[in-house]
Amino acid sequence: MNDREDSGDPRNRYEELRQNPDTPYYDQATGGWGSLRGIASVLADQKPSAGAMRTLMRQNKPGGHMCTSCAWTKPAEPHLFEFCENGAKATIWDLTLGRCTPDFFAEHTVAELRGWSDHDLEETGRxxxxxxxxxxxxxxxxxxxDEAFExxxxxxxxxxxxxxxFYMSGKGSLETAYLYxxxxxxxxxxxxxxxxxMCHETTSVGLKKVTGSPVGTCILSDFDHCDLILFFGQNTGSNSPRFLHTLQECKERGCKIITFNxxxxxxxxxxxNPQSPVQMTTGPTTTISDLYLQVRPGGDVAAIAGVIKRVLELEAMQGGVLDRAFIDENTKGFDELATRLGEVSWEEIERESGLRRAELEVVADLYARSEKVIGIYGMGLTQHVHGWLNIGMLVNLLLLRGNIGREGAGISPVRGHSNVQGQRTVGISEKPELVPLDKLKDLYGFExxxxxGRTTVEVAEGVLDGSVKGFVSLGGNFARAIPDNRRIEAAWQRLELNVQIATKLNRSHLFPGKASxxxxxLVRxxxxxxxxxxxxxxMEDSLSMIHGSLGKRxxxxxxxxxxxxxxxxIAKATVPPNPKVRWDDWVGDYGLIRDAIEATYPDKFSDFNRRLFTPGGFYKGNAARDRTWKTESGKAEFTAPKVLSSLGQAPEGEELTLVTLRSNDQFNTTIYGFRDRLRGLDGPRDVLLVNPEEMARRGLSEGQRVTVECAVADGTERKVAGLKVVPxxxxxxxxxxxxxxxxxxxPVGYHDELxxxxxxxxxxVRIRTDGATP
Structure with missing residues (x-):
């Protein structure tokens, strides 16, 4: 599988490019009966209240409650079941009959609870x-x-x-975020x-740098018109399964999909499709990707460079491939990009991407023939040292043929948590330039x-060096989710104040400060x-649509x-009274908070309360979609890559590149169970996945326990022992x-540059076979 032959037309080989049968894999389609069994397993485990199924029937529908799981958009005309496997698990997890009461805490010390798994901590209930x-x-x-607030x-x-x-997870509402x-x-x-x-800040910074917009430019109807979708580093089947319905519809009308992962x-x-009686019984399943290219981690820069290089060659040979009018009117930096890629050899591109020239030429030829193209990506592009360059390169490719700012085309990052994009929209940002501070000054009479402010990385560094003294967490599992978490755990207990607002017990609650x-x-x-x-x-979904949500349980x-x-x-007990800041009125009537949001952001939230339950949500707008480029140059900007890998440190000698994964039975740090069904894996999560050829080269055997060490040379030893090798x-x-x-x-200091x-x-990382825990 990994040693591909060059002979023959590469397009013929893609039909044979299947999961290596000598390694674990899932041999059924995503969705289908497997998805229903996955939901049933969590139902049996959590035993939610009798109304849980009624709640699921209202989920993601106008006038209903919006899922707390992924941020994929909600259609104006929903399906009968407008929830996916992961969304159902999240709701069932919230509505469990389990209760974590004061009696539970009387029976268990915090020191004891630190020995519990992530799953078992949340399994204690609400x-x-x-x-x-x-x-x-x-x-x-x-x-x-009263005692807590005081x-x-x-x-x-x-x-x-x-x-x-003040940290906030992606679950909280727009109303909460604005007040916070x-x-x-x-x-x-x-x-x-x-x-x-921790996930898409690279989008907020990198995409804004080149298009002027910190979010994607697509809306749901664009998927009704696109001819080609390019997918990079996003696991839709586990992380946003409702998106598969859209992709299925794209395929049925003839759209091509190419995946790099x-x-x-x-x-x-x-x-x-679980909602299709035909597909659930005798009908054929839907093949999603026409081409699936297993790019090397960090190799997306080189892969996209190869596609662009071929597009430029086609333009030179036959003309009419580039949208010259769009480039001249709307962009800056094209000549620099073309010159740079002219200097890059195909040998470099193949080495860094791990892909063949012929494969990338097939992609480029298809792109050159496609009228409307959407580029989709996830954390496989954002969570790299040069993640911003990954995004810049994908924008480069789209700009060549005017595929941003018109129907059926655009760039579409797929966000993870349900309102993580919306919180930024209404002021949750450490970057003051992104917030209308003068408007807040006028509205509320303060400076x-x-x-x-501090980013997540800077917060973690501040906990380590003692400059962070107080931490208030509105949801989430910050201490567990951050990099270098084991090294930072002890430092949490030096905080003067640690406040955790939560629905279930998690590991972040087990490192209390001097006052905690x-x-x-409530859950949504x-x-x-x-x-x-x-x-x-x-809340705001990843396509910039605003949706209302009404809980009934x-x-x-x-x-x-x-x-x-x-x-x-907390605010009333902390900040001085201000007649313009109406905490009690806002708590009594959330419509007044929406009025305040509208007053602060009138261009995005006009008639907020009236439009709250618009079917499919209402669109907050996007300047880049209108080809208004709010960049430094006033144009969409091409990026000439100085490097061909998004890795900060390429593996040398015995080193390898580590990619972290989420399982099918997981959402962020919440572990619903121990089956990664869609990867064919089952059992404990202490595993290290390695391809068989790599295992043979390193003398590793299946089931062997190893220690993995970080190879970033910053003077700190980092290792995880006892991982089981799985081919x-x-x-x-x-x-x-x-x-x-x-x-x-x-390492907490190993992050995207921007x-x-x-x-x-x-x-x-390096693999060590000595000293591994059996």
């Missing part, structure tokens, strides 16, 4: 009461909301705001990182801080009843509060392991 950490007993003990407020007032961080960001700035800082700092993910190979609080909140599917009645919230505990109420409660279909010179278990191998997104997809 948090039911506000809790305070007691150092004397090493336990969380029950407290009251204690947290006192703690925050005692700290320098510049040394305090306002609270942070009223308190006195811009230390407002969110989970995009180091791993052959089944979701981009074959799909059986917002202008200093740049664990505050339970639960009814949020405030002074004026049930409240709706909103009875809350897991009468002691839970909404995220909005918790943020407002798997991967490119040469790379290995794969699960996130977050492999995070101790990722955005500081950790390089989870490309770290040099």
């Amino acid at each position: 948090l039911t009461h506000p809790m305070r950490y007691d150092h004397a007993s090493d336990r969380y003990v029950e407290t009251t909301w 204690g947290i407020g006192a703690g925050l007032k005692a700290l320098d705001p510049k040394g305090t961080v 960001a306002l609270f942070g700035r009223l308190y006195g800082h811009n230390n407002l990182p969110d989970s995009s700092n 180091p791993i052959r993910e089944r979701g981009l190979v074959e799909f059986a 917002p801080p202008r200093e740049t 609080w664990l505050l339970p909140c 599917a639960e009814e949020d009843l405030q002074a004026t009645g049930p409240q709706a919230v909103s 009875k809350p897991a505990s009468p002691h839970l509060r909404s995220e909005v109420a918790i943020v407002a409660g 798997y279909d991967l490119p040469d010179a790379c290995v794969a392991a699960y996130y977050p278990e492999a995070n101790p191998l990722i 955005s500081k997104t950790p390089a989870y997809k490309g770290v040099p």
Whole structure:
């Protein structure tokens, strides 16, 4: 499989390019009965309340509740079942009958709980009461909301705001995010990182640099018109399965799909629609990718360079391939790009990409014949030291034929968490230049801080060096999700204040500071009843559509509060009263928060309340889609690559490149179970995937326990011991392991150059067979 022959037409070989049968793989289509069995397994494990299925039937539909899982868009005309396997798992996980009560904490010390797995911690069920950490007993003990707000407020007032961080996961609503960001700035800082700092911040920075927009340019209807889709580094089958319906429709009308990914993910190979009786019984499945190229990790720059090089050759030979009018009117830097790629040899391209020239020429020829092209990507492009260049190169390719800013074409990053894009839209940002601070000053009568805040990486570094004294986490599992997490764990306990707002117990709650609080909140599917009645919230999907969400389920505990109420409660106890800042009114009526969002961002949220439940959402707009380029030059900018790999450190000698993965039974750090069905893997997650040829070269055997060491030479030893070698279909010179278990191998300082997104997809490592834990 990995040693491909050059003979014959490469297009004939692609039909034979299948998963290596000598390694584990899933031999069925994505979706289908396997997806239903995956949902059933979580149902049996969590035993949710009887109304869980009714909740799923409302999920992602106008007037219903929006899934807390992926950020893929919601159609105006939903399917009968508008939820996917992963979305169903997330909702069932939220609506479990399990309860993590004060009695549980009375029975277990925090030190004991640190020995539990991620799965077992969340398996304890929903948090039911506000809790305070007691150092004397090493336990969380029950407290009251008033005591919690008073204690947290006192703690925050005692700290320098510049040394305090307000972190937000991608689950929280636009209403919560707006208040949280306002609270942070009223308190006195811009230390407002969110989970995009760990995944798509490279998009926010890199895409903005070359198109002027920090988000993608496509909307759902573009997929009705595209001729070709180029897929890079995104595992749709596990991470955003509802997207497969769109891709299936594209294929059925003749669109071609080409995938570049180091791993052959089944979701981009074959799909059986669970809502199609024919496909669920006797009908043929849908082949998703026409070509599937297993690019080397970090090799996307070279692969795209090869495609562009061939397109430029076709232009020179026959003319009419490039959209010269678009390039002349809308872009800058084309000549520099063409000159640079003229200097790059095909030998370099093949070496860095791990692909053959003939393969890349097939892609280029198809691109040159396609009228409307969409480029899609995920964290396989963003989580590299030169991740920004990956994005710049994909934009380069699209610009050559005017494939940005018109129907059926564009660039479309696929975000992970449900509202991670929207939080940035309404002010959760450490970058003050992205926030209308003058507008906030006028609306609320205060002087917002202008200093740049801390990114996720800088927060982690600040916890290590002691410059971060206080940490408030609105959702998420920050201490587990960050790179270098094992090295940083002990440093958390030096914090003066650690506040965790959460729905379930996770590892971040087990490293309390000198004062620590664990505050339970509602999930999105639960009814949020405030002074004026049930409240709706909103979120933005990855195609820039705004959706309303209304929960109906009875809350897991009468002691839970909404995220909005918790943020407002802490803020009232912390910042001085301000007649223009209406915490109590906002908690009582979320429509007033939406009015405030509209006043702050009138170009994006006009008539916000009226349009809240627009079927399919309402579009917030995108200047780049309108070919208004808000870049430094006022044009879309070509990027001439100085390097051909997005890796910060290429493997040398015995080194390999580590790629971290999420399983089919996982969402971020939440582990639903121990089956990675779509990769044919089952059992414990302490595995190291290596291709058979690489195993033979290194004298490794299947099932052997090894130690993996980080090869970044920064003076710090990083290793994970006891990983079991599993043969798997991967490119040469790379290995794969699960996130977050492999995070101790990722140096906190090893990140994208521009955005500081950790390089989870490309770290040099060494394998040691001595000293491995059996």
